[in-house]
Amino acid sequence: MGSVNRERSLDSIIVYFSAALVIAAGVGACLLRGFFFTEEMYLFLTLWFVMCSVALLYLYIGVGKWRSSTGGASGVRRALKIMLTAPLIVLSLYQIHWLRDPLSAQGTMNEILRWGLYASFAFLVCFCALNRVGRQLIIAAWSILGMFLSISALLAVCGGVELPFAIAYSNSSEVSITGARLAGVMEYPNAFGAVMAVFLLERLFAVAAYYVRPQKSVDGCDRLERREPRSTAAALLRLLPLFPYAAALLLSESRGAWLMAACACAAVLLWKRQLIAPLLAAGAAPVVAAALLYRQLARAGLAVDPLPGLLLLAGLWAGALLAGLWLCRRQRSAAGIARAAMLALAAAGWTAAGTAVLLHVRERITGPSSTVSARGLFYRDAWRLAVEAPWLGRGGETWRSSYLAAQSRPYVGSQVHNGYLDILLNLGFVGLAAILLMLLAAGWLLAQRSPRLLPPFLVIVMHSAVDFDWSYGLIWLLLFWLPALALSEYEQKHQSANTRFTSISLLTTHFASANLGATIPAFASLSHPYPRRLFITVACCLCLMLSVLSLQAAQGERYYRQAVQTVDPSVKVDLLEQSLAWNPQSPKTAVALSRLLTGEQSVSILQQSLQYSPDNASLNWEMARRWMYSDDPGAALYWIRRSIQLDKYNSVKWVKGIEGMLMMGRKKLAEGNRMEAISCIASGNELLREYRVLAEYEGSKGEQHNDRKFQITEQADDLSRRLSVLASRF
Incomplete structure (x- = not known):
């Protein structure tokens, strides 16, 4: 008993x-x-x-x-x-x-x-x-x-x-006739x-x-399903x-x-x-x-x-x-x-x-x-x-x-x-x-x-x-x-x-015969408790591993949010480093930390994060920004083109990339390196030309679906004049 x-x-x-x-x-x-x-x-x-x-x-x-x-x-x-x-x-x-x-x-x-x-x-x-x-x-x-x-x-x-x-x-009347729609706790x-x-x-x-309604059975009697009492x-x-x-x-x-x-x-x-x-x-x-x-x-x-x-x-x-x-x-x-x-x-x-x-x-x-x-x-x-x-x-x-x-x-x-x-x-x-x-x-x-x-x-x-x-x-x-x-x-x-x-x-x-992370063999006889215990053991281990993984991600997110709310730069850097230590796969943490560091430290953080997210547009753009302030125009151009390739309808990146090549051209000219200066100016003009062609082609399709307002900006026209002035010096 x-x-x-x-x-x-x-x-x-x-x-x-x-x-x-x-x-x-x-x-x-x-x-x-x-x-x-x-x-x-x-x-x-x-x-x-x-x-x-x-x-x-x-x-x-x-x-x-x-x-x-x-x-x-x-x-x-x-x-x-x-x-x-x-x-x-x-x-x-x-x-x-x-x-x-x-x-x-x-x-x-x-x-x-x-x-x-x-x-x-x-x-x-x-x-x-x-x-x-x-x-x-x-x-x-x-x-x-x-x-x-x-x-x-x-x-x-x-x-x-x-x-x-x-x-x-x-x-927008196309989104809502009344201008307001109920979204509840789901917010959509x-x-x-x-x-x-x-x-x-x-x-x-x-x-x-x-x-x-009850259906009639063969003998003519009502066939009622068993139901609960029909109280009011x-x-x-x-x-x-x-x-x-x-x-x-x-x-x-x-x-x-x-x-x-x-x-x-x-x-x-x-x-x-x-x-x-x-x-x-x-x-x-x-x-x-x-x-x-x-x-x-x-x-x-x-x-x-x-x-x-x-x-x-x-x-x-x-x-x-x-x-x-x-x-x-x-x-x-x-x-x-x-x-x-x-x-x-x-x-x-x-x-x-x-x-x-x-x-x-x-x-x-x-x-x-x-x-x-x-x-x-x-x-x-x-x-x-x-x-x-x-x-x-x-x-x-x-x-x-x-x-x-x-x-x-x-x-x-x-x-x-x-x-x-x-x-x-x-x-x-x-x-x-x-x-x-x-x-x-x-x-x-x-x-x-x-x-x-x-x-x-x-x-x-x-x-x-x-x-x-x-x-x-x-x-x-x-x-x-x-x-x-x-x-x-x-x-x-x-x-x-x-x-x-x-x-x-x-x-x-x-x-018992399902795949759980790795393949679990199908058991010939499941009436015996040992195969079931083996399956339960594997499932328990997987749950514990997922718990550890989610705990690491939770800690990383917690430190990241604290860093966002912190004003002191040194404290912010410390919190972001802790966040990245808990969850090194987070690209947003790597981007935020790289902006607070300089030189090789910043580049190293971005390179490590790119191993986890190689085609992340934000990481590639941050890398391009770092190289635009370096002495290597070739590397800068590579990262500019790569970041634009990953986000081609971003007017800001086009303009900043062209401006970066103009800035490097001026720097090389001031250093007396005419060949690299000419190369930077040519690269800037080529980027500007590609930008104009893409913007004009997009403009020919009309305003519908141009949600990001991709077009030639006044800054781009100004950069064109500045590139022409600098090129005339050669």
């Missing part, structure tokens, strides 16, 4: 610990802007990987005590195995790049840490889904996460809370809109599935999130999120036609109320007084709840003409809401869009860059590190606005194939276990093709969370009551 109690205690500890980590990941994503900036995640990742190591230690202790389980159909087991293995393959590919001199060692390290988070989160959330207590916790955590994201954003608009950058302002309206579409469709189809309180809780999700989605004014939500919804409704009527009834009132809120706030540019704004929000929410509850119950219980009239009323509500919103933003939908054409430029330039390393790519953050050199127009776009292209640039076709296989497996699992979760999954899959959603860690968490919810629902309905704690056996079986 004591042994059984100890096993149950260990079971509970692991389940609660894993669920706590899942919840911590959701909380961290909310507090850290959706996990967009990796620099903000370092400390979180350090603690995360330590906690994952602790969880693995508990698994190691109890691995021999849990019985094996089939885990359901073989197809589902295979899909789950693929879905959990693919992140490890991606992680391994980034580790290979890290050892092979990638385009950006810092960017590759960031991706290693990110995919370590994604792989471990996928394991933990699926682990929880296969346990009774764990599945309840992750289902509740999903709902709480969605409500927090939506309510915090709406309260920021209505004056309830202060949330910096929750509203994105723009003076398009990504926030996609997340709200995910939560809205999940809840909408959940309510529709709950209120679907329970029904209101089911409908509660629909209005804030819909309102936040509309206020994001994300055309892509709207379109993808509609397409995903239509695709699944064509397959599950029995959900059309309950979905119309469930969504009519919340969508109408959300449209009213959108039109009211849009007129005010998302700027309203707190009290009226909060009263409007509360009133519309309450009305949407009561009307939605009435429509859902009438749809399920009414028959004949009464039901047809009710459905017509619901359809009219959807139509009115859609018309009100679309009429308000019709100019952004029907008119020409510079943002759409800009994406076309991104995709063409990214594809040309991808074919240079098609199989394995160039490592993490390839586009961010090289877009200035690859761009065909002077646009501003450090994000490629396409998740699949971003993966292709980073990991080539091998990495992209792993991601696509993972998405197919996850989609198949959802279709088999919970088709109602397919629409939110499709929103993520489709919207990621037109924006940089996958740069947000939160999106990946949601993508892995959805299959876990599907497993939870299926297990809740079909798992036998006497099956105890099968999740460890199932998931360690799935993981």
Whole structure:
């Protein structure tokens, strides 16, 4: 009896610990802007990987005590195995790049840490889904996460809370009709809109599935699924999130999120036609109320007084709840003409809401869009860059590190606005194939276990093709969370009551043949505890290594921020040196430190950093600046040309480079070295000629997409006259 109690205690500890980590990941994503900036995640990742190591230690202790389980159909087991293995393959590919001199060692390290988070989160959330207590916790955590994201954003608009950058302002009518768009904690309206579409469709189809009318069986009796008691309180809780999700989605004014939500919804409704009527009834009132809120706030540019704004929000929410509850119950219980009239009323509500919103933003939908054409430029330039390393790519953050050199127009776009292209640039076709296989497996699992979760999954899959959603860690968490919810629902309905704690056996079986950093051999028999212990040991060691790596990066970032806030130059130098000692791969730290040093020290710092990021535009330009003050015109010209090649649409660099050659020509002339002076002047004139040709060619294309204002400047004209005067002396 004591042994059984100890096993149950260990079971509970692991389940609660894993669920706590899942919840911590959701909380961290909310507090850290959706996990967009990796620099903000370092400390979180350090603690995360330590906690994952602790969880693995508990698994190691109890691995021999849990019985094996089939885990359901073989197809589902295979899909789950693929879905959990693919992140490890991606992680391994980034580790290979890290050892092979990638385009950006810092960017590759960031991706290693990110995919370590994604792989471990996928394991933990699926682990929880296969346990009774764990599945309840992750289902509740999903709902709480969605409500927090939506309510915090709406309260920021209505004056309830202060949330910096929750509203994105723009003076361009092509970006926003109202001049303001809701961005929430993610601080980017398009990504926030996609997340709200995910939560809205999940809840909408959940309510529709709950209120679907009973079907007649062969004997003529009503065939009812086993359901929870239909109390009013329970029904209101089911409908509660629909209005804030819909309102936040509309206020994001994300055309892509709207379109993808509609397409995903239509695709699944064509397959599950029995959900059309309950979905119309469930969504009519919340969508109408959300449209009213959108039109009211849009007129005010998302700027309203707190009290009226909060009263409007509360009133519309309450009305949407009561009307939605009435429509859902009438749809399920009414028959004949009464039901047809009710459905017509619901359809009219959807139509009115859609018309009100679309009429308000019709100019952004029907008119020409510079943002759409800009994406076309991104995709063409990214594809040309991808074919240079098609199989394995160039490592993490390839586009961010090289877009200035690859761009065909002077646009501003450090994000490629396409998740699949971003993966292709980073990991080539091998990495992209792993991601696509993972998405197919996850989609198949959802279709088999919970088709109602397919629409939110499709929103993520489709919207990621037109924006940089996958740069947000939160999106990946949601993508892995959805299959876990599907497993939870299926297990809740079909798992036998006497099956105890099968999740460890199932998931360690799935993981045991996966690649984890290095290749782990596939074991012929996984019923024995030793192969599982070997896998857990390797996974624990990897987590500890990732924890150390993230700790070093966190320390480097901490010292860098302290240096930025320090005025005393000597203290600043000391802090930057400590930052670089902790994280020598950081190019921004090397640039900041080199500007505070002189001579060989400065050049040495830059040379060391260039070993980690050879094509970094900032590092190469700093090196050019150093050589322009040296006695070596050849080296100066080399670094000027190299830095311009890596950032060719930068007028400042062209002008400074030409000025540097003029300055060196004057210096050589003063020293009596006429030949080198003539060479410097000729080089300056050649740079000026190339600059004029490029600027004139760019000017002939028009002002559109010339976001960086690349053109011939007055300083360039002045340099031309000064070069001519100096050349006349020869």
